[in-house]
Amino acid sequence: MMDTITKYAKPFDVDQHILAYWLMFCRAPSRKTGPGEPVDLGEIGSIQEKNWERLTPYSPAEPSK
Numbered sequence: 001m002m003d004t005i006t007k008y009a010k011p012f013d014v015d016q017h018i019l020a021y022w023l024m025f026c027r028a029p030s031r032k033t034g035p036g037e038p039v040d041l042g043e044i045g046s047i048q049e050k051n052w053e054r055l056t057p058y059s060p061a062e063p064s065k
Contacts, residue, residue, distance in 0.1 A: 052061040 051064050053064050054061055
């Protein structure tokens with residue numbers, strides 16, 4: 001008897017995996033990199049400064065004053 005995971009799991013498709021990486025590469029900002037320098041494909045632009053704060057770790061975020 002097959003277990004539930006293998007019954008509904010799709011086989012790994014290498015072509016779709018490569019296409020997904022290519023699409024991530026295409027949306028990344030163009031930045032000159034040196035030979036062999038790693039590139040983070042998840043970075044988009046620059047990070048904004050933190051303009052919020054919390055009174056406790058569980059309180060909602062509020063704008064900084």
